[in-house]
Amino acid sequence: MTTALLEIEDLSVVFGKGERAFRAVDQVSMTLNAQDVLAVVGESGSGKSVTMMALMGLLPSTANISAKTLRFNGMDLQTMSKKQKRQIIGKDVSMIFQDAMTSLNPSFTVEMQITEVLKTHLGLKGAAAHQRCVELLELVEIPDAKNRLKVYPHQLSGGMSQRVMIAMALACEPKLLIADEPTTALDVTVQAQIMDLLRRLQQERQMAMILITHDLGLVAENAHNVAVMYAGQVVERSVVPQIFKQPAHPYTEALLAAIPELSIGQARLHSLPGVVPSQYDRPSGCLLSPRCPYVHEACQQPVPLQASPFGQVRCVYPDISAVKRPETMGVSA
Template sequence: MSLLKIKNLRVQFGRFPAVDGVDLHVEPGELLGIVGESGSGKSVTMMALMGLIDAPGKVTADALEFQGQDLLKLSPKQRRTLIGRDMAMVFQDALTSLNPSYTVGYQIAEVLKAHLGLKGAAAEKRVVELLELVEIPDAKNRLHAYPHQLSGGMNQRVMIAMGIACNPKLLIADEPTTALDVTIQAQIMDLLLRLQREQGMGLVMITHDLAVVAEMAQRVAVMYAGQVVEIGSVPGLFENPRHPYTEALLAAIPEHNKGAARLSALPGIVPGAHDRPSGCLLSPRCPYVQPVCRDKRPALEQGVRCYFPRGEA
């Protein structure tokens, strides 16, 4: 049984489909990477899973299952019990996610109290253990620090500590290294990978960094304009991209443009609410577009959403 199963997920804001028929699954202990440019629906997909889409957003799905449980059929109370304990999320900006009015130790202890019923000395002991687990030095004293007293990298480690506090089966990391130094980014990624392996949890990594996905993930889903346009194993998808958008993303990596006067780029922008094509959503930007691409939207078949896939199947 899959740890996570998403089928035909749609998130609508008025007339705008931010997520448009996404199918995904995550197996126990698997690391799935989700990539795509800004506005492709990566974060909104996972926020819908976590129940974080507020009005006027509307979430529908044929299946939104976690360990066989249909999340859309759970009561708000049942879902709150699940979220944060068995399924947790690390957001991209730790300083805006943490409450500046409370110490980091208090905020981690809140998670332990809400989901495990830990209080007092037992909770404090577990908080120190978690801070040590995410490699925060002098953990006993740092639990009394406020977010503004810690660096960006330390606050991100605090967010990870909160995420893994209840030993979740699934952890979602949404751009966890945004605005961090390159060396700190590497440390955070190494930390997440070590924790994922040690605890055997499923990990969904949302990122713009294709190099991170290539090194860490078992599978990768490429999203564009709210749809999964290609999904496949690593390194297969990187060695043989079949969708023109995946091909363009890989071609834009600086290492692939050595000696060139300009970086390779895909012209145009992601379609918005009022300029969505009736056919393939990439058709206005695609160098391989054919008449059928403009008329009818392709389905995701054999891991690629394209009438004329590149490379070999």
């Protein structure tokens, strides 16, 4: 039996205390095997980035993090010391952050920022570090790599900045790469180039990758498995391409229905009524129930993950493709 590279079970992140406490991540569970690509999708504020930041240990002290299991490559991330964790995070687990234009330090050259990674985790200095920096920039297809090392972030385009971020993330040849909206603020052509680069490097280096995205097109082209998040919870886990053919959760169905290419000829894009619940109006049962077209009395109670045709779903209906619309079922919308 193959041991999972990453195991997350019942991870929760709460900001604040008492009446002002906000549960940004609510008992999230994910598993990722070596060399697999997992896409985490959902609208802004659904908890995708916070989940990964909790894994990386990058959340502020105001965050209260708890988990039943938080294990990487067989090692328990919750019980190891800070020193031990620093030897893993940034080396075996690395992350490409949203918006490279603001993620790079404007006060230091490209070479200084990449060298810091190499010095911290591999102990490289001087000529060895310089040569490795050149190799990394060439790896991510930055032309004139030697001269590009001398420039500051403001002298780079958005696409070039993103390639530098990828070079930094790959500097220590990680086993797991987390790409958080890697094509944010880039034009369509550059987006395609960046995703082609990430796909090639993931396959060549046999890395596992977690792709955080809003773009379901990227999911279809790059991912093996999918976790759909809503209001801090994983509401569906499935596989590609079956999730596109047979979504098991109403929220996944709504995300797919909102793809512009599927709405050609319609007056407007499909959307769910209402808004995502805040910390003050979270339903006691299914968090989607106030907006769901299939809502049922059973939805007023907490709904656990259960088996679905291609994975797991947090819904009273394990297969919504077999469910009739509310007006024919006699239930309220």
